[in-house]
Amino acid sequence: MSPRRAKVLGGETSPGALRRHLIAVTQHLLAAHGAAALTTRQIAREAQVADGVLYNHFAGKDDLVLTAMAERAGELVDAFQAAVPEPGSGTLEGNVATLTRAALDMQAGLLPLVTGLLGRPDLFHGFFATFHAGLGPQATFAATVEYLQAEQALGRAADDVDAAAVTELMFGACQLRTIMTVAATGTPTVTAERAGDLEAVVAALLRALRPTA
Secondary structure, three states: OOHHHHHHOOOOOOOOHHHHHHHHHHHHHHHHHOOOOOOHHHHHHHHOOOHHHHHHOOOOHHHHHHHHHHHHHHHHHHHHHHHOOOOOOOOHHHHHHHHHHHHHHHHHHHHHHHHOOOOOHHHHHHHHHHHHHOOOHHHHHHHHHHHHHHHHHOOOOOOOOOHHHHHHHHHHHHHHHHHHHHHHHOOOOOOHHHHHOHHHHHHHHHHHHOOOO
8 A cells, every 4th residue: 555545544554444435535525515516536536546546446436426325324324223212211201302313313414415316316216225225214213113112012102192103203303304404504414403493393292192191
C-alpha cells in the first residue's frame, strides 16, 4: 500500500480497508448531494484515490452506491432494533417514548437516502429490492408490534387495541414529521425542538394503549 493511500485510510492496511473507505465516502456524498448527479470522479476525489480504484472493489459506481445505501439502511435498522425495550421493563409511557424517538431517528436517516434516488428510478427500485430482501422496514415494524403485543399479554397495555394499527400510527407520524422537517429546514436533521414535538404523538399513542379502569 502506498504511503498516500495509507494516510487516507488512517494507516489501516487490512484488505477491506479501502472498500470500507469508499463506502463511507459514498454515504457522505449521498446524504449531502443525492445520487442523481454523483459521479465516479467525485467519489474518487472525495476519497483521495485514483478514478479507477473503485472498480477494484465494485462492479461500477451504481454497485458502490447501492452497497453504501444498503449498509447505511442496515445500520439504521440495527439501531432501531437495539432501542426496542424489553416487555415489562420500565414504564409503558417511557418505552413508547423511546420507540417513537427511535422511529423518528430511523426515518430521518432513511429519508435522504430515498430522496437522493428520485432522479434514478433504476437505483430507487434496486435499493428497495435489496432493503426489503434483508432486515428492512418490515423487521422494525414487526419488532414494534411484537413488543406491544407482549405488553398486552402482561396487562400493561389495553388488549382490545390492534397493536399493528398503533404501530402504523407511530411510524406514519414519525415519517410525516421527518418530511415536514425537510420542507421547513431543507435537512432531515432531528433537533431537540423536533424531538419535543413528539410529546403530542406519544400522548396520543398512550391514550390508545392504556388499559381502561
